[in-house]
Amino acid sequence: xxxxxxxxxxxxxxxxxxxxxxxxxxxxxxxxxxxxxxxxxxxxxxxxxxxxxxxxxxxxxxxxxxxxxxxxxxxxxxxxxxxxxxxxxxxxxxxxxxxxxxxxxxxxxxxxxxxxxxxxxxxxxxxxxxxxxxxxxxxxxxxxxxxxxxxxxxxxxxxxxxxxxxxxxxxxxxxxxxxxxxxxxxxxxxxxxxxxxxxxxxxxxxxxxxxxxxxxxxxxxxxxxx
Numbered sequence: 001x002x003x004x005x006x007x008x009x010x011x012x013x014x015x016x017x018x019x020x021x022x023x024x025x026x027x028x029x030x031x032x033x034x035x036x037x038x039x040x041x042x043x044x045x046x047x048x049x050x051x052x053x054x055x056x057x058x059x060x061x062x063x064x065x066x067x068x069x070x071x072x073x074x075x076x077x078x079x080x081x082x083x084x085x086x087x088x089x090x091x092x093x094x095x096x097x098x099x100x101x102x103x104x105x106x107x108x109x110x111x112x113x114x115x116x117x118x119x120x121x122x123x124x125x126x127x128x129x130x131x132x133x134x135x136x137x138x139x140x141x142x143x144x145x146x147x148x149x150x151x152x153x154x155x156x157x158x159x160x161x162x163x164x165x166x167x168x169x170x171x172x173x174x175x176x177x178x179x180x181x182x183x184x185x186x187x188x189x190x191x192x193x194x195x196x197x198x199x200x201x202x203x204x205x206x207x208x209x210x211x212x213x214x215x216x217x218x219x220x221x222x223x224x225x226x
Contacts, residue, residue, distance in 0.1 A: 048124035055110050055132025055185070062106050062136060062181075063143030066170075069102070070095040070144070073168035075156075095170060099144075100177040103137055107184025115192050126186055133182035141178060144170050 071094040110133065114125060148170030150156050156167075172178075 059136025059139035
């Protein structure tokens, strides 16, 4: 008897590795079924909308913290004009830096929270973090202006009196700080998803084609030399 020309663990050379389905569409052969599909687009959009709303609402907390932690800019009046009490002070820059640091922290926390509860990535979630972070920053900025010292400097100086120090309005001179939250949220979420997110299994060749996972060992399989 002659040995077979085709190895036992390889398909015959005349077999087409691409098979035609009932409708004529080409499909990849293999005994393993496709993995269970993820949530539909509607479910993903719904989850992204919830994330965007929650992140936006967190902007109120950021605004309160900014009002509480931002340094005050002292002003003084001589009865006619208003001056900076400390012309070399850096309180105005400190207000911008405080907002930016708080926004960065909120971006990191929101991204980690979304990944912890969702355990996967996706374009809708990343966009939701970006949109929610930007809206939350805008809310925090306007809330800080509203809750901070009065923006009517002349009235505040008249109320304080001549030679009495009072606080300048809380301002955000560097508007680029509004992007700190959305940028930090997107970068952190993409990073943790790339490192800790689920990965697709590598295809493995089996006698019936490519499978997502290797088949279980048969009764005759075992270590080499067994």
